[in-house]
Amino acid sequence: xxxxxxxxxxxxxxxxxxxxxxxxxxxxxxxxxxxxxxxxxxxxxxxxxxxxxxxxxxxxxxxxxxxxxxxxxxxxxxxxxxxxxxxxxxxxxxxxxxxxxxxxxxxxxxxxxxxxxxxxxxxxxxxxxxxxxxxxxxxxxxxxxxxxxxxxxxxxxxxxxxxxxxxxxxxxxxxxxxxxxxxxxxxxxxxxxxxxxxxxxxxxxxxxxxxxxxxxxxxxxxxxxxxxxxxxxxxxxxxxxxxxxxxxxxxxxxxxxxxxxxxxxxxxxxxxxxxxxxxxxxxxxxxxxxxxxxxxxxxxxxxxxxxxxxxxxxxxxxxxxxxxxxxxxxxxxxxxxxxxxxxxxxxxxxxxxxxxxxxxxxxxxxxxxxxxxxxxxxxxxxxxxxxxxxxxxxxxxxxxxxxxxxxxxxxx
Ligand SMILES: Nc1ncnc2c1ncn2[C@@H]1O[C@H](COP(=O)(O)OP(=O)(O)OP(=O)(O)O)[C@@H](O)[C@H]1O
Ligand SMILES: [Mg+2]
Numbered sequence: 001x002x003x004x005x006x007x008x009x010x011x012x013x014x015x016x017x018x019x020x021x022x023x024x025x026x027x028x029x030x031x032x033x034x035x036x037x038x039x040x041x042x043x044x045x046x047x048x049x050x051x052x053x054x055x056x057x058x059x060x061x062x063x064x065x066x067x068x069x070x071x072x073x074x075x076x077x078x079x080x081x082x083x084x085x086x087x088x089x090x091x092x093x094x095x096x097x098x099x100x101x102x103x104x105x106x107x108x109x110x111x112x113x114x115x116x117x118x119x120x121x122x123x124x125x126x127x128x129x130x131x132x133x134x135x136x137x138x139x140x141x142x143x144x145x146x147x148x149x150x151x152x153x154x155x156x157x158x159x160x161x162x163x164x165x166x167x168x169x170x171x172x173x174x175x176x177x178x179x180x181x182x183x184x185x186x187x188x189x190x191x192x193x194x195x196x197x198x199x200x201x202x203x204x205x206x207x208x209x210x211x212x213x214x215x216x217x218x219x220x221x222x223x224x225x226x227x228x229x230x231x232x233x234x235x236x237x238x239x240x241x242x243x244x245x246x247x248x249x250x251x252x253x254x255x256x257x258x259x260x261x262x263x264x265x266x267x268x269x270x271x272x273x274x275x276x277x278x279x280x281x282x283x284x285x286x287x288x289x290x291x292x293x294x295x296x297x298x299x300x301x302x303x304x305x306x307x308x309x310x311x312x313x314x315x316x317x318x319x320x321x322x323x324x325x326x327x328x329x330x331x332x333x334x335x336x337x338x339x340x341x342x343x344x345x346x347x348x349x350x351x352x353x354x355x356x357x358x359x360x361x362x363x364x365x366x367x368x369x370x371x372x373x374x375x376x377x378x379x380x381x382x383x384x385x386x387x388x389x390x391x392x393x394x395x396x397x398x399x400x401x402x403x404x405x406x407x408x409x410x411x412x
Contacts, residue, residue: 004031006063006074007370008056008170009186012209012232013325014038015055016367017063019071020354022375028368030354032067034059043209043228044080044183046165053172060173066355073176075370078123078166079183079210081228082159087128088114090151099132099141099149107151114155121163123180126154128220154221156182178374182224183207184214186369191323191347192216201318204303205365206326208232211299215312223310227302231326234295241291242283245275252288259296259331261289289331296332300339319343325363 003022008015019032036059040051064071090111094103112125130138132146141149158180167177188203200217207230215223234257239249252272258264268285303320307313319342322333327346336344349359349368359368 003375004069005371005374006071006175007077007186007367007374008060008074008175009077009364009367009370010041010052010056010166010170011038011077011207011366012041012044012230013207014363015059016364017059017071017074018359018367018371019063019067019069020371023353028352028354028371028375030352030356030359032063032065032069033355033358034062034064034066035358036062038208041209043230044078044226045082045162046169049165049169053169056169057173060175071175073178074170075179075181075186075374076166076170076177077183077186077366077370078158078163078180079207079212079226080158080162081210081226082162083123083156083182083224083226084120084158085154085156085224086114087222088112088153088155090153092149094132094146094149097145099144099146101142103149104130104141104151107149108153111151111153112155116155116157119160120157121160122155123158123163123182124154124156124185126156126221128152128154128222129218154223156224181370181373182212182214183210183226183366184212184224185221186367186373187212187323187365188214188216188221188321189369189372190349190365191321191369194219196318196321199318200312200315202303202307202316202320204320204322205324206230206299206322207324207363207366208326211303211324213303213306215307215310215316217312217315222315223312225306225310227299227306229299229302230324231329233299234292234326234329237291237295238288242288244272248272248274252283253292253329256283256285256288257292257329258285258289259293259329259335261286261293263331263334264289292329293335296326296329296335297339300336304340316342319345322346323348323362323365325361327362 006019008017015036015038017034020028020030023029039055040048046052088111090107092106129152130141131150184203184205187205197216198219203214205212209230211227213225235250239246264286269282271280271282273280333344348362
């Protein structure tokens with residue numbers, strides 16, 4: 001059977017729609033690409049419905065044209081400061097002699113029954129692990145004997161109204177949201193090796209408006225966070241510091257930017273011609289690097305603070321895997337290592353076939369990650385009720401039938 005997967009990465013700087021065919025188990029053939037500058041989105045959040053709808057529609061249309069496939073539904077990326085997450089434990093008595101799907105579903109429901117305000121929507125429930133009668137570390141409890149089943153989950157929620165706006169914009173492009181996927185979880189599908197995932201590592205996707213992180217330990221997501229700061233802030237600092245228009249600041253960041261001031265010669269100058277002025281001006285490259293370093297350093301300091309706050313900072317022997325457009329900044333890996341004090345590498349999508357020219361860049365980790373996410377239904381992740389606008393009072397927190405069907409698909 002031919003399987004087509006579609007992902008729409010709604011970023012702060014670009015919208016990227018990808019259509020791919022799953023060939024074999026592991027191979028994705030990219031059939032269609034639609035990359036459009038983003039509009040109406042700031043720090044991962046929609047601030048102008050019309051502008052965002054238009055940009056998304058154009059991106060979808062381009063992907064449809066290049067693939068010749070009409071897009072009806074897609075996985076959609078999500079980020080922004082409105083996202084938050086908690087760890088929660090669910091406990092139930094095992095109903096029969098052995099654990100069955102029903103018990104697992106009830107355990108998940110009990111974990112989910114933590115107080116989630118009505119104005120928040122659950123995006124992911126990641127199953128981190130099960131225990132039976134106090135025995136930890138059980139991966140697949142189905143069929144096991146016992147009396148008491150516990151599940152450890154990581155629950156990611158988002159502001160319902162913000163999510164609804166995003167759903168509406170994607171809907172305006174004629175596309176139904178199959179599932180929302182948190183940015184760093186999609187990126188991790190592309191940049192994280194199985195070994196790193198098992199050892200313990202943090203994925204950090206620094207985009208234009210957000211820095212998204214996910215911490216993996218023992219093969220599972222343990223913690224996620226979204227910071228509302230990214231490459232656009234670096235550009236804004238340059239524009240401010242060197243008194244340049246933003247477009248020009250962006251251009252010199254890409255062409256001359258460097259993350260470490262100490263590594264740039266003090267006498268290193270380049271010249272630009274500011275718009276509307278006749279004479280070119282000389283810019284000191286060290287001064288530019290100084291501006292960039294200050295902001296990027298701050299981003300890593302905030303990231304480190306978040307990692308420490310999560311309490312998992314001692315559990316990351318594989319260090320940090322950096323991706324997202326800003327990770328292409330020269331010298332960033334070294335600066336990150338200095339600030340964080342653990343190993344850092346940068347990563348981007350690899351081994352793609354088809355229309356892939358632009359996609360081998362760290363800016364497209366989330367986009368390609370959405371396709372990978374679609375390819376493999378996650379063992380440890382369930383997204384319930386995403387299609388619902390709001391839950392009526394007294395309605396179950398989770399649709400048990402849907403959950404059971406879902407579990408049947410993944411459990412032997
Ligand atoms: N070579 C480079 N050096 C420095 N910055 C770069 C480079 N290439 C891209 N960027 C920056 O990367 C950012 C865009 O990254 P990306 O495409 O990952 O963002 P996005 O997905 O649209 O946004 P977000 O994920 O934050 O919503 C821009 O700020 C851009 O300036
Ligand atoms: Mg992004």
